[in-house]
Amino acid sequence: xxxxxxxxxxxxxxxxxxxxxxxxxxxxxxxxxxxxxxxxxxxxxxxxxxxxxxxxxxxxxxxxxxxxxxxxxxxxxxxxxxxxxxxxxxxxxxxxxxxxxxxxxxxxxxxxxxxxxxxxxxxxxxxxxxxxxxxxxxxxxxxxxxxxxxxxxxxxxxxxxxxxxxxxxxxxxxxxxxxxxxxxxxxxxxxxxxxxxxxxxxxxxxxxxxxxxxxxxxxxxxxxxxxxxxxxxxxxxxxxxxxxxxxxxxxxxxxxxxxxxxxxxxxxxxxxxxxxxxxxxxxxxxxxxxxxxxxxxxxxxxxxxxxxxxxxxxxxxxxxxxxxxxxxxxxxxxxxxxxxxxxxxxxxxxxxxxxxxxxxxxxxxxxxxxxxxxxxxxxxxxxxxxxxxxxxxxxxxxxxxxxxxxxxxxxxxxxxxxxxxxxxxxxxxxxxxxxxxxxxxxxxxxxxxxxxxxxxxxxxxxxxxxxxxxxxxxxxxxxxxxxxxxxxxxxxxxxxxxxxxx
Amino acid sequence: xxxxxxxxxxxxxxxxxxxxxxxxxxxxxxxxxxxxxxxxxxxxxxxxxxxxxxxxxxxxxxxxxxxxxxxxxxxxxxxxxxxxxxxxxxxxxxxxxxxxxxxxxxxxxxxxxxxxxxxxxxxxxxxxxx
Numbered sequence: 001x002x003x004x005x006x007x008x009x010x011x012x013x014x015x016x017x018x019x020x021x022x023x024x025x026x027x028x029x030x031x032x033x034x035x036x037x038x039x040x041x042x043x044x045x046x047x048x049x050x051x052x053x054x055x056x057x058x059x060x061x062x063x064x065x066x067x068x069x070x071x072x073x074x075x076x077x078x079x080x081x082x083x084x085x086x087x088x089x090x091x092x093x094x095x096x097x098x099x100x101x102x103x104x105x106x107x108x109x110x111x112x113x114x115x116x117x118x119x120x121x122x123x124x125x126x127x128x129x130x131x132x133x134x135x136x137x138x139x140x141x142x143x144x145x146x147x148x149x150x151x152x153x154x155x156x157x158x159x160x161x162x163x164x165x166x167x168x169x170x171x172x173x174x175x176x177x178x179x180x181x182x183x184x185x186x187x188x189x190x191x192x193x194x195x196x197x198x199x200x201x202x203x204x205x206x207x208x209x210x211x212x213x214x215x216x217x218x219x220x221x222x223x224x225x226x227x228x229x230x231x232x233x234x235x236x237x238x239x240x241x242x243x244x245x246x247x248x249x250x251x252x253x254x255x256x257x258x259x260x261x262x263x264x265x266x267x268x269x270x271x272x273x274x275x276x277x278x279x280x281x282x283x284x285x286x287x288x289x290x291x292x293x294x295x296x297x298x299x300x301x302x303x304x305x306x307x308x309x310x311x312x313x314x315x316x317x318x319x320x321x322x323x324x325x326x327x328x329x330x331x332x333x334x335x336x337x338x339x340x341x342x343x344x345x346x347x348x349x350x351x352x353x354x355x356x357x358x359x360x361x362x363x364x365x366x367x368x369x370x371x372x373x374x375x376x377x378x379x380x381x382x383x384x385x386x387x388x389x390x391x392x393x394x395x396x397x398x399x400x401x402x403x404x405x406x407x408x409x410x411x412x413x414x415x416x417x418x419x420x421x422x423x424x425x426x427x428x429x430x431x432x433x434x435x436x437x438x439x440x441x442x443x444x445x446x447x448x449x450x451x452x453x454x455x456x457x458x459x460x461x462x463x464x465x466x467x468x469x470x471x472x473x474x475x476x477x478x479x480x481x482x483x484x485x486x487x488x489x490x491x492x493x494x495x496x497x498x499x500x501x502x
Numbered sequence: 503x504x505x506x507x508x509x510x511x512x513x514x515x516x517x518x519x520x521x522x523x524x525x526x527x528x529x530x531x532x533x534x535x536x537x538x539x540x541x542x543x544x545x546x547x548x549x550x551x552x553x554x555x556x557x558x559x560x561x562x563x564x565x566x567x568x569x570x571x572x573x574x575x576x577x578x579x580x581x582x583x584x585x586x587x588x589x590x591x592x593x594x595x596x597x598x599x600x601x602x603x604x605x606x607x608x609x610x611x612x613x614x615x616x617x618x619x620x621x622x623x624x625x626x627x628x629x630x631x632x
Contacts, residue, residue: 176569434568440539440631488567492544 006059007067007482013060014050020057067482069429071281075455077381079400079432079444080175080223082253082275084374087361090278090354099353104345108330115329118349119306121356125292128359128367129249129269130262133298135305136290137347141250142177144270144289145217147302149185150339151268151293152215152244154300158337165214165243171200173224173436178217178248187214194438198224198393198402200234213241219248220264221255223436223444225378225397235265244268244297252276253448254375254399257368261292268293277355288351303338304331304346373449374399377456381447384460388467392439400446402439409441412471416441419466421485422477426462503600505534509615510624511576513558514539516600517618519610526610528577532564534599535628540566543592548584549606555581557617562605564595575608576618583607 006013033042052060069076076083094100102114122134138144149168156162168182171192179189190208193201200218216238220228228234235245247266253276261269270291273279279288293301307330314326331346362370375398382391382401389403405416420430420443432444447456466474478484508516514536518529537543545565555561560572561581584606588594594603619627 434541437569437571489542489544492565492567 002482003059003063004482006056007063010050010052010057010060011048013052013056016051018051018053018056020052020054069424071450074427074429075447075451075459076429077431077445077447077459078429079402079446080250080435081281081432082250082272082399082446082448083281083429084253084275084278084448085450086274086278086280086354087358089361090357093357094350094353100350109328112325112329114349115306115331117356118346118352119308119329121290121352121359122306124356124359125271125290128252128256128260129247129266129271129292130260131266131269131292132262132295133301133305134290134292135301135342136288136349136352137302137341137343138270138289138291139343139348140287141248141270141272141275141289142181143342144291145177145181145246145248146184147289147339147342148246148268148270148291148293149181149187149215150342151291151297151300151302152246153185153187154337154339155244155297156214158300161242165212167210167212168214169205169208169216169238171218171222173198173222173438174217174219175223175248175250178219182215182217194222196392198222198226198438199229202230202233205234206237209237209241211241213238213243215244215246217246217248219250220261221251221398223251223400224393224402224439225254225400225446226393227254227398231264239265250275251399254371256371257364258371262294268297271355273351273355278358279351279354286348286351288348288355290347290352299335299337300339301335302342303335303340304333305335306330307332370449371399374447377447377449377451378445380453381445381456381460384457385445385463388460388464389443399448400444402436403443403445404439405441405443408467414467414471414474416443418471418474418477419443419463422466422469422474423462424478425480426466428459428462503529505600506621508600508621509576509618510621510627511558511574511618512627513574513576515574515576517576517615519615526613527582528579528608528610529604530576530606530608531599531604532573532595533624533628534596535631537595537599537603540564540568540571542567543595546589546592546595546605548586548589549581551581551584553581554611555579555608557612573605577608577610577615578612579608579610581606582609 071083071085099114102111118136122136125134126132138147153162156165166188167190168187169190169192170178171194173194182189192208193204195201220231222228238245244267245265247261247269249269249271252271268291270289273288274281308327309330310327311324314324378397378399378401382397385403389405390407391401391403393402405419408414416433420433423430434442435444436442503518508518510516510533514533516531516533519526543564543566547563549562555575555578557575557578559575561575562573564571564573585604588605
């Protein structure tokens, strides 16, 4: 039963005098606050705080927490976001005091275990991307994009070409963060068109190519789930002009161990460890967006990076009580061409640890199987959904596909949003809708490798059932959630940013 | 203005040209089809007066609950006036896209609207896109 009483606003539940804990009267004499603090430090009025008892607070938040959907509670086919299941063992490993209780200001010799793990993580990411240098610092995927573009800018500055190279090419179905990162890094964005099947419009691409190109940012596989058919031609053309290719690694989940960005022409890439490996998803915790680059860009990476230093005098006598290790790990700050720090300390290592555990658990063959199953699941679902809704890109996909609700909208006014909202009533998180904008009424589905055939069948069955439902029922969905449809226009135009309390 | 008298760009902007002080001045807005496709609009960033714009290049932005979208200049020239009250009365884009919902006036630097479509051709494009 839903408890709607305790999920009211805490300020509505507030009753003067309610307390979580009551302390006994102090046996130390009280002093007026004015005697203890200067007038400039004193507020004119007390802060407005709700007054509630402990069980009220616990019920309030516990009940609210159950109104959420998560990968742990529901199938979550959110295209482009790769909401894969996070194995709990990775959480446990990252929470071990040996990692979690470290302080970044500890002397380096007491951080050897952590640095060792991070160094291996750099090497794994390099191997998976086919790019030989890595920075673990960026705190999120978009931050990684920005950091990599700073690296590109530093590289062109060093070559004396930064004045000439102002342009960053971005296909029109890219993530919005790509053009935003490019502008923040000081470049101009030029949009390249894509075709109905999702691939880059090569006529438009070649028309926009000139000697002012600094970087092409490309997502491959792209946001409609297509592996770019002309990837090699695109990368060659950019390199011939002296430009760099940036690979948005958001969709690495589709190609692990199958192909590598460094092998298909990328000079730089970021990872989204939460999408590709394991880590808290959107809003569930801090993120990480490590980047890998080619040899020639390596000197410009954010400093420090973790360096392995061999100990030539290491004890080879295994019988010694305390043999010297064969190597130690150090934070390398001596990188004169580096763009500098992009994050305090060493980035969000807790996230990297989860990803490290994921990589180690699966191993090379296992990671390849992850991608093969992600692609298989997406194609299986596509093969059913294509009978319900058109899929402009065709019959095959990588890890995700984009269907269109356009025919329904024309027929009876049912939109992608209506279908998405109605799915919530059946216990499925909604797919991504209205992205990419290149497909009208788009519904972007990404099942990930975590899901069983039974779950995929159940989802397709519900979708089929919903499509046959009455339009008015769909317009008003969801019918079973605590809040149905928020007023998005009002939320954007007149947001309530502070509570009118008391 | 009647939509049938306007010219349209592929990217869904409309143009109406009149002579003002001896120059060709284009009044520019976005089509009813575009407004509907954008869904609920929440913000608009007008171009600045005096800005030089080129046909086919973005010159201002509209933001809906779905996304931020560029508005492309349908003609080249200088922005000489903008609809100042529009950002606070975005409903005009829906209620009167070809009237009170105009966005800007551009003093044209190049004559001719040959690169634009008439209403019938534009309607045909819209029915293919929807």
